[in-house]
Amino acid sequence: MALRPLPPSVDEALQTVHDELLEVDDGELPDYIPPLAKVDPRQFGLAVCTPDGGFTATGDHDVAFSVQSISKVFSLALALVDRGLDGVLEHVGVEPSGESFNAISLEEGTGRPDNPLINAGAMVTSSLVKADSAEERFDRIRAMLSASAGRELEVDENVFEQELEVADHNRALAHFMRSAGSLTADVDETLEVYLRQCAVLVTAGDLAVMAATLAAGGRNPLTDERVFSSDVARHVLTVMVTCGMYDASGEWMLRVGSPAKSGVSGGIITASPGQFGLGLFSPPLDEQGNSVRAVQACERLAERFSWHTLALPEDRRLPVELEDGDSETVSGGDSA
Ligand code: DON
Numbered sequence: 468m469a470l471r472p473l474p475p476s477v478d479e480a481l482q483t484v485h486d487e488l489l490e491v492d493d494g495e496l497p498d499y500i501p502p503l504a505k506v507d508p509r510q511f512g513l514a515v516c517t518p519d520g521g522f523t524a525t526g527d528h529d530v531a532f533s534v535q536s537i538s539k540v541f542s543l544a545l546a547l548v549d550r551g552l553d554g555v556l557e558h559v560g561v562e563p564s565g566e567s568f569n570a571i572s573l574e575e576g577t578g579r580p581d582n583p584l585i586n587a588g589a590m591v592t593s594s595l596v597k598a599d600s601a602e603e604r605f606d607r608i609r610a611m612l613s614a615s616a617g618r619e620l621e622v623d624e625n626v627f628e629q630e631l632e633v634a635d636h637n638r639a640l641a642h643f644m645r646s647a648g649s650l651t652a653d654v655d656e657t658l659e660v661y662l663r664q665c666a667v668l669v670t671a672g673d674l675a676v677m678a679a680t681l682a683a684g685g686r687n688p689l690t691d692e693r694v695f696s697s698d699v700a701r702h703v704l705t706v707m708v709t710c711g712m713y714d715a716s717g718e719w720m721l722r723v724g725s726p727a728k729s730g731v732s733g734g735i736i737t738a739s740p741g742q743f744g745l746g747l748f749s750p751p752l753d754e755q756g757n758s759v760r761a762v763q764a765c766e767r768l769a770e771r772f773s774w775h776t777l778a779l780p781e782d783r784r785l786p787v788e789l790e791d792g793d794s795e796t797v798s799g800g801d802s803a
Contacts, residue, residue: 470516470520470521470522470688470689471519471520471521471522472521472522472523473515473517473521473522473523477515477521477523478523478525480768480771480772481513481514481515481523481524481525481768482525484513484764484767484768485511485513485525485526485764487767488511488749488760488763488764488767489509489511489526489760491759491760491763492508492751493751493753493759494508494751494752494753494758494759494760495751495752496508496750496751496752497731497732497752497756499633500626500629500630500633500731501629501633502533502623502625502626502629503533503626503731503732503750506532506732506733506750507750508750508751510526510527510530510532510733510748510749510750511526511527511748511749511760512524512525512526512527512528512529512530512670512671512672512746512747512748512749513525513526513528513671513745513746513747513748513764514528514670514671514672514674514675514745514746514747515675515743515744515745515746516675516676516678516679516688516689516743516744516746517679517682517688517742517743517744518679518682518683518684518686518688518741518742518743519688520688520689522672522675522676522689524671524672524675526671527671527748528670528671528672528675528746528748529670529671529672530670530671530748531623531668531669531670532668532669532670532732532733532734532748532750533623533626533665533666533667533668533669533730533732534612534620534664534665534666534667534668534669534674534730534732534734535665535730535731535732535734536568536584536586536589536665536728536729536730536731537669537674537677537728537729537730537734537735537736538589538608538612538664538665538667538730539583539584539588539589539592539728540584540681540703540707540711540728540736541608541611541612541615541677542583542589542592542593542596542608542611542664543555543583543584543589543592543703543706544611544615544685544694544695544699544700544703545596545607545608545611545695546583546592546593546595546596547695547699547702547703548695548696548699549595549596549597550595550597552698552702554595555583555592555595558579558591558592558595558649559579559580559582559583559588559591559592559649560574560579560580560581560582560588561582561583561705561706561709561710562581562582562709562710563581563582563709563710563714563716563717564581564582564585564710564713564714565714566585566714567713567714567755567756568584568585568586568713568731568756569585569586569636569637569640570585570587571587571640571643572585572587573587573643573644573647573649577649578644578647578648578649579591579649580644580649581710582706582709582710583706583710584706584707584710584711584713584728585710585713586637586640586661587640587643587644589661590637590640590641590644590650590657590658590661591644591649591650593608593657593660593661593664594650594651594652594657594660596608596660601653601656601657601659601660604656604660605659605660605663605664608660608663608664609622609663609664609667611694611695612664612667612669612677614687614690614692614694615676615677615680615681615687615694616669616673616674616676616677617673617676617687617689617690617692618673620667620668620669620673621667621668622663622666622667622668623666623667623668624666626665626666627662627663627665627666630662630665630666631658631659631662634658634662637658637661637662638654638658641654641657641658642654665730669734669746670746670748671734671746671747671748672746673746674734674735674736674744674745674746674747674748675736675744675745675746676688676689676744676746677736677744677746678736678737678738678743678744678745678746679738679743679744680694680700680744681700681703681704681726681736681738681740681744682738682739682740682741682742682743682744683700683741683744684696684697684700684701684740684741685697685699685700700740701740704726704738704740705726707726707727707728707738708720708726708776711726711727711728711729712727712728712729712755712757713729713755713756713757714755715753715755715757715762719757719762719765722766722769723737723762723765723766723769723775724769724774724775724776724777724778725737725738725739725765725769725774725775725776726738726776727765729756729757729758729761731752731756732748732750733748733749733750733751733752733758733761734746734747734748734758734761735747735748735757735758735761735762735765737765739774739776739785740776742774742785743774743785745765745768747760747761747764747765748761749761749764771784772784772785773785
């Protein structure tokens with residue numbers, strides 16, 4: 468990657484957290500998507516990217532895995548680009564469901580799924596992406612994911628096909644939403660687009676750049692491409708605050724304090740506007756479906772760098788300004 472190094476304190480913090488947490492063996496691999504149950508549970512990668520193009524990574528940061536639910540953030544961004552905020556809100560809510568990611572959480576009266584980051588809502592937002600065919604719709608979502616990562620991303624066809632075979636629950640959700648009127652697109656096509664976007668391959672390094680694209684208000688720090696507007700970035704980050712970590716979103720905001728999104732393959736992105744994007748990968752999951760090591764890594768890093776979105780600016784200890792790629796400038800605090 469043509470990115471600049473970050474200050475040594477950031478490298479050192481990532482490395483320390485990686486080494487400290489490598490031995491944690493809590494959590495389970497998901498067993499409902501067969502290929503995800505077969506991965507090496509010890510894999511653990513972390514990467515950080517800043518809006519001005521700083522980048523550093525450690526551990527298994529270049530191991531590819533399917534993006535799964537983290538794709539929902541970027542299909543939401545594309546639906547917002549295509550339909551505007553009101554056009555999206557007509558079809559999907561923005562309230563935490565307080566239930567698991569595959570729950571049937573539909574609003575009484577309107578049939579809208581609770582939010583775009585649970586499966587039901589994500590199928591609706593994907594179907595809102597403008598296209599003349601399911602193929603074109605998926606291509607546009609993949610292009611959005613790729614532009615956010617700064618490189619062409621591919622689909623893991625094996626993950627896609629195996630998930631399609633066991634997709635009864637998601638198929639049922641789609642039928643249910645069609646009967647409630649909140650999904651107007653074809654069920655099979657919707658399911659296929661949604662599962663394909665979940666099967667797009669990324670690395671923790673990609674996730675850091677994707678998160679940094681959100682942190683930079685929609686501009687990719689690697690390619691300098693404007694992928695979406697700063698309004699869209701803000702809208703997406705807002706939904707991530709309340710709904711990104713499923714029914715652990717409240718505790719995540721207390722302990723970590725930055726918008727985030729997790730996926731069932733063990734990935735997490737988190738972003739702090741104007742500051743950084745972080746991508747993490749470690750497959751074993753906790754009961755809410757969030758990566759055990761990645762959550763703990765973010766808790767430790769958030770404490771060390773005091774990056775909580777609601778913290779006073781003077782209390783933050785993030786490296787906010789970098790000169791010539793190697794100087795270290797910090798605001799407030801003493802331990803960065
Ligand atoms: O729809 C599914 O079940 C998966 N393709 C994605 C789920 C997911 O990543 C939820 N994450 N925690």
